[in-house]
Amino acid sequence: IRTHIERIRKKDGDIFESKHITKDGKRRNILVNSKPITIGGKVYFQSIMRDITERQRIEETLRESKARLVESNQLLEGVLEHTHMMAVFLDPQFNFIWVNHAYAETCRHEPSFFPGKNxxxxxxxxxxQAIFQRVLDTGEPFYVEANPFEFHDQPERGVxxxxxxxxxxxxxxGKVTGLVFTLAEVTGRIWAEEKLRESEKHLQSxxxxxxxxxxxxxxxxxxxxxxxxxxxILGLS
Structure with a gap:
């Protein structure tokens, strides 16, 4: 904890993972985003926590099943077709091999539109594209949250x-033979957070x-x- 506190002080914030055991003995992996804030002239440490246990469990499951997925694309399709996430299977040249209906629907195409296209x-x-190439070259997975994107063919959606x-x-x-690309839209959450910030700013005003x-x-x-x-009134200023 002292190490993270020092990082927060020196770098004006720190993002780190922490392991936690609940009262009922369950283990939780927590992603913590901490930064210093000043309230009434006094510095506090504000920490925003996200439970990433399930996400890491899913990622670990995917890692363990990669060999089976290579041998059985039908199994991959069966799993990803029925998930709420959008899912894509790409070859090493980033050409579409398969997409699930959730992805195709969001992109306003039929699933059959994608195979063979880059x-x-x-x-x-x-x-x-540089991130995709790095994953292909290193064999290491990549994850990002709230990444902005604009559909050039759907400009009305904005960012x-x-x-x-x-x-x-x-x-x-150990050679990378393909990429599994999964997405979940969080635009609504980001907009809600922005509205909350605007509301807080208005209330402060x-x-x-x-x-x-x-x-x-x-x-x-x-x-x-x-x-x-x-x-x-109190002569504090």
Whole structure:
């Protein structure tokens, strides 16, 4: 913990994984995003936590089953076709081999439209293509959250946001023979978070412009926050 606190202080924040055991003995893997915030002139550490146990379990399952997936594309299709996530199977040249209905529907095509077409011919992106190439070269999976993307053929959607992962599929010699690309749209969540930030900003503006003095006091009696009127009345400013 001390190490992470030092990182937060020196780097103005830290993202790390932590293991936690619940009261009923269950193990949880937690992704923690911590940063310093100032409230009433005092520095606190704000930590936002996400339970990634299930995500890591799924990723581990995918890693363990890669050899079987290479030998049986039908099994891969059967699993991914019935998941809520959008799923794609690509060859080493990033050509579509197979997509599930969820992916095709989002892209407004039939599943039969994709096989044989190149992913980056349909959806250009140098940065993303570099990531795909790195996974192909290193054999290491990649995962990103809330990645922005604009459909050039669906401009009315504007900027959308996606959690997506790229898993290499290897043969018995360890050579990457394909890529499993899975996506989940989180645009609604990102918009909601943005609206919340705007709402908080508006409330803070109202708070600071009130004629009456308002204080936020902690249980120990310390003033956590005071608006401008309160600072003027009490001579705090």
């Amino acid at each position: 992913h980056f011919a349909l959806y250009p992106g140098k940065e993303v 959308t946001y996606w959690n997506w992962s790229l898993m290499p599929v290897k043969d018995g010699t 109202v708070f600071q412009t009130m004629v009456e003095g308002v204080l936020l006091i902690a249980p120990d009696g310390k003033i956590v926050e005071a608006n401008s009127a309160a600072e003027r």
